[in-house]
Amino acid sequence: MTLQTNRPPLTIRLCGPRGFCAGVDRAIQIVVLALKRYGAPVYVRHEIVHNRYVVEGLEAKGAIFVEELNEIPAEHRQQPVVFSAHGVPKSVPEDAASRNLFYLDATCPLVSKVHKQAMRHQRLGRHVILIGHAGHPEVIGTMGQLPEGTVSLVETVEDAEAYQPVDPDNLGFVTQTTLSVDDTAGVIAKLNERFPNLTAPSADSICYATTNRQEAVKAAAPGCDLFIVVGAPNSSNSKRLVEVALRAGATRSLLVQRAAEIDWAEIGEIGTLGISAGASAPEVIVDEIIEAFRERFDAKVELAITAEENEHFLVNRELRDVELTREDMAWVNG
Structure with a gap:
């Protein structure tokens, strides 16, 4: 022009x-490294991250994106399948194992931390309140770590006002990692107002x-x-x-x-x-x-x-000895 x-x-x-962020960078690297180690195709369940440019760039390298594991053809079941950075319910790796699929989990470590916090609440007898957006892959993955009926989703202050737990004195909460800090503070404040014994996670869930x-x-x-x-x-x-x-x-x-x-x-x-x-x-x-x-x-x-970031998350053990060159990532780093 x-x-x-x-x-x-x-x-x-x-x-x-x-x-x-470090979690997204790690997830993309996992797909690129898997392609280098195992060759194409590498299957990815759901978008590895929510960005079409990234998804299309990985497709050009030989990644195939599927929504469910049953879309992977039988002749390719020896090829790896990568789980997205958003995390998956426990049922997904169980399904992969039942199909004899080799999988690499690219769940962001900070999302995995939320999973562990939610499971700790439940293990200690607390009903888990998950603050997040219905239908988001991360929310589906976090709720899928817990037995049915042990977790309730709260999205807004109005939801927090209307929520009626079975046992108001045995509640713990976690949050989706990508929420508005200010909006979430309002929801937590309302829950604390209504349920004084509400237990917070051991560390802030918003990443x-x-x-x-x-x-x-x-x-x-x-x-x-x-x-x-x-x-x-x-x-x-x-x-x-x-x-x-x-x-x-x-x-x-x-x-x-x-x-x-x-x-x-x-x-x-x-x-x-x-x-x-x-x-x-x-x-x-x-x-x-x-x-x-x-x-x-x-x-x-x-x-x-306003801040400097230097966080770095290691990739899966199976991929740590594969060399990642500047050229491998040039398409996404510019």
Whole structure:
């Protein structure tokens, strides 16, 4: 596209941290490493992370995504199947074992920690309250760690107000890792008000990456004419960032998967733009969107950094001796 000669000025506030968290990075690496070790195809149950760019990039390398294990043809059952970063119910690895499938679990370690906290509550005789969004893969996976009837889902303050447990004095709660920190605090406050003996998890369930990205958006959003969050419509943490930006003072906030989705007539005249990215959005798309604005505006980028992240999660033991090169990940890192 030809640069306009009289482009209007634009300040871009680029949030940090943004984009990939350690759990997402680990999950993608597991699929890439499995392809290198075992060859194509490698099957993946559900989207490995909620991002079409990532999914399509892995498909191009030889990954095949399925919703259920019965979709894997008999002739490929010797090939590995990877479970997504969101976690799966206990029934899924049991099903894999019954089919003699070799599986690699890419569940984020922080999601696994929530599973363990929920199981500890239940083991100690508490009914488990899971604060989260119905139908989200992580919620399905967490509820699937516990026997039927031992966990109740609460989504909102109104749900917390209406909830009627069998034994109000024996309750413990955990949360989905990708929730709005502020919204969740309200739900927990209501539950504590109604059930004073409610037991919290041993550590905060909302993960560091979710909290860090929300704090960066809160810092950058005030005064923004528009705030763009790079992420997928089925990404919980990305949708929460859109909400956080509006609450923090952005005039408008949009969720965008790629630059091609942007309706430039709708963007109109803006002077300050905020940009962040959900935990499953690669940096290459952030760069693509910044470049699209630079083609239309005389843009300068200001960094809005509120934390530094250096977390790293090890991949599965079976893959630790496989060398991962820069070229292996260049498609996703830009």
